[in-house]
Amino acid sequence: xxxxxxxxxxxxxxxxxxxxxxxxxxxxxxxxxxxxxxxxxxxxxxxxxxxxxxxxxxxxxxxxxxxxxxxxxxxxxxxxxxxxxxxxxxxxxxxxxxxxxxxxxxxxxxxxxxxxxxxxxxxxxxxxxxxxxxxxxxxxxxxxxxxxxxxxxxxxxxxxxxxxxxxxxxxxxxxxxxxxxxxxxxxxxxxxxxxxxxxxxxxxxxxxxxxxxxxxxxxxxxxxxxxxxxxxxxxxxxxxxxxxxxxxxxxxxxxxxxxxxxxxxxxxxxxxxxxxxxxxxxxxxxxxxxxxxxxxxxxxxxxxxxxxxxxxxxxxxxxxxxxxxxxxxxxxxxxxxxxxxxxxxxxxxxxxxxxxxxxxxxxxxxxxxxxxxxxxxxxxxxxxxxxxxxxxxxxxxxxxxxxxxxxxxxxxxxxxxxxxxxxxxxxxxxxxxxxxxxxxxxxxxxxxxxxxxxxxxxxxxxxxxxxxxxxxxxxxxxxxxxxxxxxxxxxxxxxxxxxxx
Numbered sequence: 001x002x003x004x005x006x007x008x009x010x011x012x013x014x015x016x017x018x019x020x021x022x023x024x025x026x027x028x029x030x031x032x033x034x035x036x037x038x039x040x041x042x043x044x045x046x047x048x049x050x051x052x053x054x055x056x057x058x059x060x061x062x063x064x065x066x067x068x069x070x071x072x073x074x075x076x077x078x079x080x081x082x083x084x085x086x087x088x089x090x091x092x093x094x095x096x097x098x099x100x101x102x103x104x105x106x107x108x109x110x111x112x113x114x115x116x117x118x119x120x121x122x123x124x125x126x127x128x129x130x131x132x133x134x135x136x137x138x139x140x141x142x143x144x145x146x147x148x149x150x151x152x153x154x155x156x157x158x159x160x161x162x163x164x165x166x167x168x169x170x171x172x173x174x175x176x177x178x179x180x181x182x183x184x185x186x187x188x189x190x191x192x193x194x195x196x197x198x199x200x201x202x203x204x205x206x207x208x209x210x211x212x213x214x215x216x217x218x219x220x221x222x223x224x225x226x227x228x229x230x231x232x233x234x235x236x237x238x239x240x241x242x243x244x245x246x247x248x249x250x251x252x253x254x255x256x257x258x259x260x261x262x263x264x265x266x267x268x269x270x271x272x273x274x275x276x277x278x279x280x281x282x283x284x285x286x287x288x289x290x291x292x293x294x295x296x297x298x299x300x301x302x303x304x305x306x307x308x309x310x311x312x313x314x315x316x317x318x319x320x321x322x323x324x325x326x327x328x329x330x331x332x333x334x335x336x337x338x339x340x341x342x343x344x345x346x347x348x349x350x351x352x353x354x355x356x357x358x359x360x361x362x363x364x365x366x367x368x369x370x371x372x373x374x375x376x377x378x379x380x381x382x383x384x385x386x387x388x389x390x391x392x393x394x395x396x397x398x399x400x401x402x403x404x405x406x407x408x409x410x411x412x413x414x415x416x417x418x419x420x421x422x423x424x425x426x427x428x429x430x431x432x433x434x435x436x437x438x439x440x441x442x443x444x445x446x447x448x449x450x451x452x453x454x455x456x457x458x459x460x461x462x463x464x465x466x467x468x469x470x471x472x473x474x475x476x477x478x479x480x481x482x483x484x485x486x487x488x489x490x491x492x493x494x495x496x497x498x499x500x501x
Contacts (some may be wrong), residue, residue: 004029004193010059019045027162028092032184032194034204037214038428045195047164051076051083082155083164091387092140096133096201097122101152125153129183145176145197152183163187164195169203170426173289181207201230208314210270213237218220222313238430245433246461247440255279259446261418264309266299271473276383277417277448282439284459285452286490287469293452294336297419301333327356332410334403336421342406345395350376352394352405357413379408385440400431407438418442421452436462456485468492
């Protein structure tokens with residue numbers, strides 16, 4: 001194979017930060033090339049430079065051996081480079097055809113749309129990808145996987161020869177991810193090169209040919225997939241070996257019940273569930289996507305309506321009709337989508353931590369900003385939030401540090417019952433280890449945690465007990481040696497029909 005893309009000595013600085021330090025990258029035709037690195041390693045900056053969104057301070061981009069200077073994203077598209085960002089750029093009220101040709105519609109001599117021609121082209125693109133999409137359905141009604149396939153078709157419609165996929169599996173089910181991998185393999189067979197960015201290292205070995213690793217804005221190395229393994233990649237990424245990502249589970253006996261939920265029913269004729277959460281433990285909510293894990297947790301805190309429920313917090317019966325009442329009882333939620341639901345990213349760390357708790361700093365009807373700043377600094381130190389100061393904007397933080405800001409808010413609010421929904425989604429391996437250690441440290445201090453996770457190794461490695469869901473019902477609560485992959489999957493897939501009553 002010959003080189004399609006070469007990046008040579010790419011450097012990029014921002015005020016006070018050198019983001020990229022002489023990066024080299026080579027991608028061959030018909031190659032799936034993984035680009036790895038922790039959050040903040042420089043992957044996104046490098047890809048933005050490649051597609052003309054940012055501009056390098058020095059270095060050059062070569063396409064087919066010819067130096068290129070991309071002033072805009074449109075210049076990169078003209079050179080055959082397409083990118084599918086983690087945050088989709090689709091218009092929800094338009095259908096697949098309209099989204100694919102948005103901005104470069106096919107028109108006749110009178111300026112009228114050639115709708116049939118665009119539909120035929122879109123249909124051919126999806127045939128090429130091997131997927132079936134309802135061309136007339138508004139994007140907002142398509143699944144996340146289908147929306148992603150529309151994004152890929154949109155890039156291919158512009159004759160992309162190099163496709164950048166940024167965290168494409170972050171919100172996909174395993175079945176949808178495998179379909180995406182097959183599409184990537186088909187594009188490879190057609191000679192299209194793919195740069196694949198993922199925090200799920202096991203995926204790299206399923207679909208990639210070679211791997212480039214960045215750390216702190218520098219090249220760490222390039223390796224063939226066949227010559228590497230996960231341990232070596234982790235060491236390259238973080239600069240040290242992570243002998244065990246999961247901290248030891250607590251050896252203490254379970255503490256008193258902090259949260260007891262009985263007879264909770266979300267829909268009429270649906271299952272009646274119950275569970276207990278003890279002080280000092282991590283209780284996992286596990287199951288296949290769509291099994292009702294998050295819905296049950298949201299119903300407990302009053303964020304979703306229920307047919308019935310009985311909740312006791314620290315032995316006392318309470319009414320939780322909305323999340324504000326749950327917060328008053330010391331229950332905090334770290335939502336799955338921290339950027340859209342857990343944080344105001346344009347606010348500072350201090351402002352996000354103080355949300356929901358400003359009365360704490362009220363002094364004669366004025367805000368004691370000195371006390372607010374001191375509390376913020378103490379929490380940043382306690383949780384190892386990496387930022388220049390409490391006034392740093394949250395959108396500038398890595399995913400792991402953003403997650404810690406949400407945790408800091410609830411600790412500041414004296415919440416000792418915490419619900420973590422997909423706590424490490426979109427977080428790199430080094431930051432994952434930090435979040436795991438933090439969660440275990442919190443339980444050692446007497447906090448109780450419900451962890452909802454789609455990652456089976458995470459569930460097994462972190463949880464003291466696991467409530468397994470199937471079709472909206474908690475079908476089994478596993479503990480001790482029964483918390484293993486075989487048992488979790490046996491109940492999650494419905495091969496055991498032992499329901500709790």
